[in-house]
Amino acid sequence: MPTLVVYRKRRGIEAVLLVFSIAIAISGYLLTHLDIDSALPAEWPWAVAALTLLALVAHVMVRWRIPYADPLILPLTMFLNGIGLAMIHRLDLATTVTREDGTVDRMHSAELQLLWTAASILIFALVLILLQNYEVLHRFPYILFTVGIIMLLLPLVPGLGQEKNGSKIWISTGFSSLQPAEFAKIILCVAFAAYLVDKREVLSSAGKRLLGVELPRLRDLGPILLMWVISVLVLFYQKDLGTALLFFGLFVAMLYIATERPSYPIIGVLLFSAAAYAAYVLFAHVRTRVTAWLDPFSDFDTNYQIIQAQFGFAWGGAVGTGWGLGRPNLTPLAKTDFISAALGEELGVFGLAAIIVVYGVLIARGLRAALGSQDPFGKLLAAGLSFIFAIQVFTILGGVTRLLPLTGLTTPFLSQGGSSLVANWVLVALLMVVTHHARRPLVERSANPVVNFAADETMVLEGAR
Amino acid sequence: MNGPIRKLAVLCALLVGALLVNMSVAFVVSYPALGESQQNRRVLDARFAQRRGPIMVGTTAVATSKKVKDRFKYQREYVDGPLYAPITGYYTYYYGATALEASESGWLSGQQDELMLDQLINNLAGSEPAGATVETTISAAAQEAAWDALDGRKGAVVALSTDTGAIRALVTSPSYDPNLLATHDLDASKEAWDKLTKAKDKPMRDRATDEIYPTGSAFKLITAAAALEEGLVADAETPIDATTFTTKQTSHTIAQRCGGDTITIARAMVVSCNPAFARLGAELGITRLQEQAAKFGFGTKPLTEVSSTASRLYNETAHEGGLDDMQVAMTAIGEFEVGATPLQMAMVAAAIQNGGVVMKPYLVQRVLTDDLKTAYQATPEVFGEAISTETAAALRAMMVDVVTTGTGSRAAVPGIEVGGKTGTFAPEGSERRYAWFVAFAAELDIAVCAFVEGDDIENTDIGGARAAAPIAKAVIEALR
Numbered sequence: 001m002p003t004l005v006v007y008r009k010r011r012g013i014e015a016v017l018l019v020f021s022i023a024i025a026i027s028g029y030l031l032t033h034l035d036i037d038s039a040l041p042a043e044w045p046w047a048v049a050a051l052t053l054l055a056l057v058a059h060v061m062v063r064w065r066i067p068y069a070d071p072l073i074l075p076l077t078m079f080l081n082g083i084g085l086a087m088i089h090r091l092d093l094a095t096t097v098t099r100e101d102g103t104v105d106r107m108h109s110a111e112l113q114l115l116w117t118a119a120s121i122l123i124f125a126l127v128l129i130l131l132q133n134y135e136v137l138h139r140f141p142y143i144l145f146t147v148g149i150i151m152l153l154l155p156l157v158p159g160l161g162q163e164k165n166g167s168k169i170w171i172s173t174g175f176s177s178l179q180p181a182e183f184a185k186i187i188l189c190v191a192f193a194a195y196l197v198d199k200r201e202v203l204s205s206a207g208k209r210l211l212g213v214e215l216p217r218l219r220d221l222g223p224i225l226l227m228w229v230i231s232v233l234v235l236f237y238q239k240d241l242g243t244a245l246l247f248f249g250l251f252v253a254m255l256y257i258a259t260e261r262p263s264y265p266i267i268g269v270l271l272f273s274a275a276a277y278a279a280y281v282l283f284a285h286v287r288t289r290v291t292a293w294l295d296p297f298s299d300f301d302t303n304y305q306i307i308q309a310q311f312g313f314a315w316g317g318a319v320g321t322g323w324g325l326g327r328p329n330l331t332p333l334a335k336t337d338f339i340s341a342a343l344g345e346e347l348g349v350f351g352l353a354a355i356i357v358v359y360g361v362l363i364a365r366g367l368r369a370a371l372g373s374q375d376p377f378g379k380l381l382a383a384g385l386s387f388i389f390a391i392q393v394f395t396i397l398g399g400v401t402r403l404l405p406l407t408g409l410t411t412p413f414l415s416q417g418g419s420s421l422v423a424n425w426v427l428v429a430l431l432m433v434v435t436h437h438a439r440r441p442l443v444e445r446s447a448n449p450v451v452n453f454a455a456d457e458t459m460v461l462e463g464a465r
Numbered sequence: 466m467n468g469p470i471r472k473l474a475v476l477c478a479l480l481v482g483a484l485l486v487n488m489s490v491a492f493v494v495s496y497p498a499l500g501e502s503q504q505n506r507r508v509l510d511a512r513f514a515q516r517r518g519p520i521m522v523g524t525t526a527v528a529t530s531k532k533v534k535d536r537f538k539y540q541r542e543y544v545d546g547p548l549y550a551p552i553t554g555y556y557t558y559y560y561g562a563t564a565l566e567a568s569e570s571g572w573l574s575g576q577q578d579e580l581m582l583d584q585l586i587n588n589l590a591g592s593e594p595a596g597a598t599v600e601t602t603i604s605a606a607a608q609e610a611a612w613d614a615l616d617g618r619k620g621a622v623v624a625l626s627t628d629t630g631a632i633r634a635l636v637t638s639p640s641y642d643p644n645l646l647a648t649h650d651l652d653a654s655k656e657a658w659d660k661l662t663k664a665k666d667k668p669m670r671d672r673a674t675d676e677i678y679p680t681g682s683a684f685k686l687i688t689a690a691a692a693l694e695e696g697l698v699a700d701a702e703t704p705i706d707a708t709t710f711t712t713k714q715t716s717h718t719i720a721q722r723c724g725g726d727t728i729t730i731a732r733a734m735v736v737s738c739n740p741a742f743a744r745l746g747a748e749l750g751i752t753r754l755q756e757q758a759a760k761f762g763f764g765t766k767p768l769t770e771v772s773s774t775a776s777r778l779y780n781e782t783a784h785e786g787g788l789d790d791m792q793v794a795m796t797a798i799g800e801f802e803v804g805a806t807p808l809q810m811a812m813v814a815a816a817i818q819n820g821g822v823v824m825k826p827y828l829v830q831r832v833l834t835d836d837l838k839t840a841y842q843a844t845p846e847v848f849g850e851a852i853s854t855e856t857a858a859a860l861r862a863m864m865v866d867v868v869t870t871g872t873g874s875r876a877a878v879p880g881i882e883v884g885g886k887t888g889t890f891a892p893e894g895s896e897r898r899y900a901w902f903v904a905f906a907a908e909l910d911i912a913v914c915a916f917v918e919g920d921d922i923e924n925t926d927i928g929g930a931r932a933a934a935p936i937a938k939a940v941i942e943a944l945r
Binding site for chain 2: 253256257258260300307310311312313314315317318326327330344349352353356357359360363364367370371376379380383386387390391393394397398401402403
């Protein structure tokens, strides 16, 4: 008699872990104040209440709409978001000035970021309400693709695009600026998944063999070449290697998963390397980035930021200076691109390693959902969304820690910035919806359950394609 | 599709692993050096934010660290800044530290190896590391007396305990306020620095230990010492030739009416007879003069606790072929290119008072840890024996005569045997005058060197004595 897998909902675990996440973030916030002023700020109960309320809303929404969702994803996300808030607040405090008339003033980025967090949770809830069945996304691959590409290339429109810190990945919307690529990455991921599910049979047709690798047929190279051209456009005109790598890497990975043809990633790597090399030869700013990566001290002033980040890491050492006791504000853009340097300085190499591991677990849970999902579209979507995190975390953290040349990607959930935060919460919402469907008991899914499971928590081995 | 997803998962694991490995490698390989790099502002700031121990003059803390509410946490404050500036030095963000703030920094900051255990215990107890207290040898009374007597004129005063070498007063004027440079308002510090470094009268120069000046007749003590030691002159009563000194090589002559064609060397000292000492110097030769001066400390940096310069007889690089007789003769009376620090001249007087033994000067008497244990105690060190006891006694008698019957009468202190020697130097074609008075107070075991620079000083021994001798007197009275 074959057994039936029934995942437990594990919402209680999620609640307990959420409490931990919030406790860690809050203690960062409180320790900062204790270390800097030896006193707690008057508004601290409000800050605790706000963060708890947000987590509660998210948790209740999950219980209501997607009760079988993965129990780790929300607490891990909340943890990263909370730590980010605490560090942005800590960096705000570094700007405190006391005027001659006795009034004290400082920046209020963390308060703004808290508002963005609230907005993100609301949109998270909205996604859960509207997209409880994500199948609807499967229907419009071409429309979504067009919208995604337009958003991606929006900063190239004259008058709309803004250049910040050497990269043209922002657009101005009158009252604030936006990074449309943050939304484009989700839209394109959905579009890729929908398109590839439909076309995977065709795209995986065998072509000629070369060196033991089956190449795709020439006409099937169309999609990958199109994405390559778009990525090259991004690379050359927006001057951002990270964004180009993110989109091209995402497409190639999803193409590989859909077709199971190793030739695609090989072609992808070759194409991207060619573009990166051309960029190195053609553009001075790319060469500057590479020099800054290999030998930052050759030009102290030009590479000031990356050098300051290294000084910060070195100053923090293994366990860090402690919240509020380092000098992370010496590194330019400490709240955005270099927030990981700030965390590394005050929480130490250990602390930042822990944060990297949290990202790793988050990615692993996403890929786990991809493996467990019964539906090819869901599989591709979950794998793609997880891989977005992987590329993004690797390139930005690798850039800050000098594993790679620096690129202008945001650090998911940690860095200051509304568009990035909202987009990543939407991404998490989608991922959780997919996990809900993957873990839902089969009886709820269809009348004739698949019966080849061995035990609880095992992976689908057969018939999962 | 699960196969590729698993491979993708492996790739993701590798990416995360690469981040972790890279950070760990950097932590071991490059962070240790970066964490101490002078280019790292965090390093500079942390050093500047230390709670440093006080520098004491008697029972007064002349340099203290006061807790303040800014990022540097402790503001270094100097009491009577200009008065003690050559002793404390300054402790600044941009310009480092000088004098005791620099040389005793290990003790003051608590980083000294001997304090490691205390700091460890402090750390474990969760209390902030505290620097040790540095007690100086300075007498506040002597320091203030010297400062008041200088009265804003350009100059310097050094007082030494002749039997130990302890520095009792170390004054330089004009001086500066180290508080202006130590301020946490770094822009103000920068401004003060620019102003002080560009000031015409160079207030940050330590005239007492770090600048050399022509000594004039005060150098005759060394010439007399060499002549007596060499046996060129048998004793103080030996008559010597006091007629005009000439040489065949030049038309320059050294002439002075000294009260007779031959006078005793003691008399020559009292009237500060130039031709007599010039002739003695020429007969001794530059090598012998140099040897004698070196025994008193010339050619050696006498002090390590504050920056000091070695005194010299002449510019050796400019005269590689040696000096002619006239140049040697002029050197013997403290002219030509003689350059000495007031500290060096005080050491000469101290050695004469101390029976010919030169003591190494020092400024730090004792270092006390935070819990009042003695971590360091100065022990007087002998620099060398410059002259025999007999020569010392003869010179002592001559110097007493200078004060009782000669040019140094303004230094006389009733009830105390004071000996001294004046010196005045006027560079050719300049209004500049350098007036010296080196003295000892026999019963007090004190030697003093007072030095004044100015263009209102009369170019005679009397003129020099008028300017400098009262300062020496004031210091002796303060130490009485």
